[in-house]
Amino acid sequence: MSGLVDGKWVGTDYATDEDGAFQRQETTFRDRIGPDEAFPVEAGRYHLYICRACPWAHRAAMTRALKGLDDAISLSLVQPERYDQGWEFSEAHSDPLYGESHLRDIYVRADPDYTGRVTVPVLWDRKSETIVNNESEEIMRMLDVAGDEMATQDVDLYPKGYRETVDRLIDDIYTPINNGVYRAGFADSQAAYDRAVDELFDALDHYDDLLADQRYLAGDRLTEADLAMFATLVRFDHVYHTHFKCNRRAIHEYDNLWGYTKDLYTTPGIERTVNMDHIVRHYYVSHGDVNPKRLVPTGPDIDFTEGHDRDRLPGGPPEALVE
Numbered sequence: 278m279s280g281l282v283d284g285k286w287v288g289t290d291y292a293t294d295e296d297g298a299f300q301r302q303e304t305t306f307r308d309r310i311g312p313d314e315a316f317p318v319e320a321g322r323y324h325l326y327i328c329r330a331c332p333w334a335h336r337a338a339m340t341r342a343l344k345g346l347d348d349a350i351s352l353s354l355v356q357p358e359r360y361d362q363g364w365e366f367s368e369a370h371s372d373p374l375y376g377e378s379h380l381r382d383i384y385v386r387a388d389p390d391y392t393g394r395v396t397v398p399v400l401w402d403r404k405s406e407t408i409v410n411n412e413s414e415e416i417m418r419m420l421d422v423a424g425d426e427m428a429t430q431d432v433d434l435y436p437k438g439y440r441e442t443v444d445r446l447i448d449d450i451y452t453p454i455n456n457g458v459y460r461a462g463f464a465d466s467q468a469a470y471d472r473a474v475d476e477l478f479d480a481l482d483h484y485d486d487l488l489a490d491q492r493y494l495a496g497d498r499l500t501e502a503d504l505a506m507f508a509t510l511v512r513f514d515h516v517y518h519t520h521f522k523c524n525r526r527a528i529h530e531y532d533n534l535w536g537y538t539k540d541l542y543t544t545p546g547i548e549r550t551v552n553m554d555h556i557v558r559h560y561y562v563s564h565g566d567v568n569p570k571r572l573v574p575t576g577p578d579i580d581f582t583e584g585h586d587r588d589r590l591p592g593g594p595p596e597a598l599v600e
């Protein structure tokens with residue numbers, strides 16, 4: 278067990294099963310914001326705690342940026358390096374609500390007897406002073422759908438007619454890709470690593486083929502599924518390729534995934550959510566068991582803003598985003 282047990286900090290070890298395969302624990306705060314939900318839609322009421330390094334938190338941050346929710350939902354960062362006390366606030370990245378020193382203090386404020394991991398993202402309710410939700414997929418959906426009322430940009434990332442496909446895609450990419458890089462990186466046995474890497478690259482090959490003829494995962498529209506995919510792809514060559522030993526191929530070597538990654542990166546609103554310095558510092562410094570000397574590699578030399586050829590395909594970013 279790691280994280281908090283009955284509100285007491287017990288450490289940051291990751292769990293693997295008897296075959297050495299990484300086990301991600303379920304998140305526990307699963308309430309919703311919405312017209313008929315326990316938490317009403319109200320601008321200025323909610324706060325997002327994230328780390329710019331975290332791919333799960335990144336989904337929520339991208340949704341907030343694309344929909345123009347900056348004024349409606351405040352956001353703050355934790356320090357990217359995470360040591361044995363878990364996520365910390367710092368002078369550069371302080372807790373704007375309570376001035377706490379660690380993110381675990383926020384969890385304990387929500388539930389003094391909390392047992393579970395202390396993860397980002399956290400969606401906090403200022404009014405009832407509790408955590409609404411700490412599951413990124415659900416936060417992304419809430420900001421997208423319930424957040425519509427507060428949005429300043431007309432961007433719908435879960436459009437009618439695409440919803441089943443978006444839900445299926447988010448599920449389909451989770452195990453082999455989003456969590457697949459972690460299954461490779463945190464594997465405790467060769468067999469578990471081999472299995473994760475095989476599944477990861479089979480899936481990447483599949484989506485590289487799919488993206489030969491369509492601009493986005495669900496077709497011609499940018500959706501939540503693309504945000505989920507992008508959060509992994511943008512970290513891949515700098516981190517997962519080396520640190521998590523996913524080195525069969527780099528994303529910039531794929532015919533279509535590379536153009537797709539650059540297309541999303543240069544979609545107005547996305548670039549400001551990517552902090553590559555925080556990304557590389559977090560992974561290489563925080564996982565002492567994976568990288569004991571905590572040295573941060575200098576490469577690769579790739580440019581997410583160089584041109585791409587994705588506008589040859591039908592569709593494109595929502596009109597509201599195109600300057």
Ligand SMILES: N[C@@H](CCC(=O)N[C@@H](CS)C(=O)NCC(=O)O)C(=O)O
Binds near residue numbers: 332395396
């Ligand atoms: N299922 C959660 C997972 C979030 C998660 O694992 N976040 C990582 C950072 S990338 C974290 O905070 N890890 C700290 C820990 O597990 O102790 C979600 O998608 O929101």
